[in-house]
Amino acid sequence: MLLRSAALCRALLARRGRAAGLCRRCVSSLQVANEPVLAFTQGSPERDALQKALKELKGRTEAIPCVVGDEEVWTSDVRYQASPFNHGHKVAKFCYADKALLHRAIGAALAARKEWDLKPVADRAQVFLKAADLLSGPRRAEVLAKTMVGQGKTVIQAEIDAAAELIDFFRFNAKFAMELEGEQPLSVPPSTNSMLYRGLEGFVAAISPFNFTAIGGNLAGAPALMGNVVLWKPSDTAMLASYAVYRILREAGLPPNIIQFVPADGPTFGDTVTSSEHLCGINFTGSVPTFKHLWKQVAQNLDRFRTFPRLAGECGGKNFHFVHRSADVDSVVSGTLRSAFEYGGQKCSACSRLYAPRSLWPQIKGRLLEELGGIKVGNPAEDFGTFFSAVIDAKEIFGPVLAVYVYPDEEYKETLRLVDSTTSYGLTGAVFAQDKDVLREATELLRHAAGNFYINDKSTGSVVGQQPFGGARASGTNDKPGGPHYVLRWTSPQVIKETHGPLGDWRYPYMQ
Secondary structure (H helix, E strand, O other): OHHHHHHHHHHHHHHOOOOOOOOHHHHOOOOOOOOOOOOOOOOOHHHHHHHHHHHHHOOOOEEEOEEEOOEEEOOOOEEEEEEOOEEEEEEEEEEOOOHHHHHHHHHHHHHHHHHHHHOOHHHHHHHHHHHHHHHHOOOHHHHHHHHHHHHOOOHHHHHHHHHHHHHHHHHHHHHHHHHHHHOOOOOOOOEEEEEEEEOOOOEEEEEOOOOOHHHHHHHHHHHHHOOOEEEEEOOHHHHHHHHHHHHHHHHOOOOOOOEEEOOOOHHHHHHHHHOOOOEEEEEEEOOHHHHHHHHHHHHHOHHHOOOOOEEEEEOOOOEEEEEOOOOOHHHHHHHHHHHHHHHHHOOOOOEEEEEEEOOOHHHHHHHHHHHHOOOOEOOOOOOOOOOEOOOOOOOOOOOOOOEEEEEOHHHHHHHHHHHHHOOOEEOEEEEEOOOHHHHHHHHHHOOOOOOEEEEOOOOOOOOOOOOOOOOEEOOEOOOOOOOOOHHHHHOEEEEEEEEOOOOOOOOOHHHO
16 A cells, blocks of 8 residues: 555656655655564464474475576586585585676676666565565565575574564665655755666676575665666575575566576676676675675776776674673673674674673683583574574684683773774674763774674674664675665665756846
């Protein structure tokens, strides 16, 4: 009903000779809320549905092609995704797109760009709102199960990612996009001014990581929502869930050629997209070296591009928990256990640095060791009591590793400066203290140490619409996905001034 109202609003405005945008009343009528996180308690319908979906995946290998337009394409470069906690289970068989297929995908995307960009934002939003409804309902258990077996997530970690966060991205981005269209410049008679939020001129390359199914859906989905066409390169180790998200978008009405699903070798994909004159953006989550390499490739090819490409990147962090002697120890222990060890420490925001005052360290250490002794590591698909499972693969330390620095209580200011200067990153961080003066000092001294800064809470767990996520320094470009400003990143606004009357004499009065 909402989107019909939007279309009617646009038609009425057009009849009145005004720009075909949305009135503020229509824009404000799209109400969204964060998706509830389900509990999966014994006997609950969501638990039964998930266990059934997990059973259906047991021992199964899904064939996942490249998809260019409506055509499923297989190349000779076949790969497999193994379950991280059961290497004998190949959960997906897929293939790498070669350069020829990537060029074909670029051509197909560009051919569809103009028609998609001209669609009203309400029509594009409808696709993502429908996808969110599918994820919230009939496809929830499937995507959760595929995230669990493919990426080693526990029930709750899959739920807050592949269900709640992805649903929130789709719904809130739709809301933000429609509200953005309602943001219009002033008009002074005899002229009217309007702002068109056009898609970028070219194609966007979306490169997604293994650790969040939701990030893949957002990296490809947000630019598409704003009228862009996208080449999506999913992570090899998140292929199963990523393909499920792609199919849900298509089921929700996303036309062919808007998002090309093209698994590929990283360097091959990077070389191909950065050498195309039509590249207009890169939406990236991954490592600092890879993002720097892509940035250098773009810089080297600047003279060939039709437009300056937008580069958006999130590269993780070495995130901190700073504890003051006035802190509540129970909160420190609980928050640090979850932040450092949940999902095996493989969140971009996971705590890897703990700064503890000497007076509290014996108590904190004892409690941490005691609680760690009760943590169950195992197969999350078989045992829902598992707290975390195997890390994704053997390529780099991205896991449950926590370094502790114990400082003299009276040197907390010096230690705060150390927190700020120790690493090149600036993603997330937390300060635990009850002393309000200390919290004020810490907030000032750590102003640039974290893009998401938590007070008496853990450094993980950002929620779409509540804590838009991202950091600066080596952590990325801090574009804050999950917030209202992110969708603007994927538009190229055009201002239109229309004057309703003759312009008159070219001479100025003072010239007489």
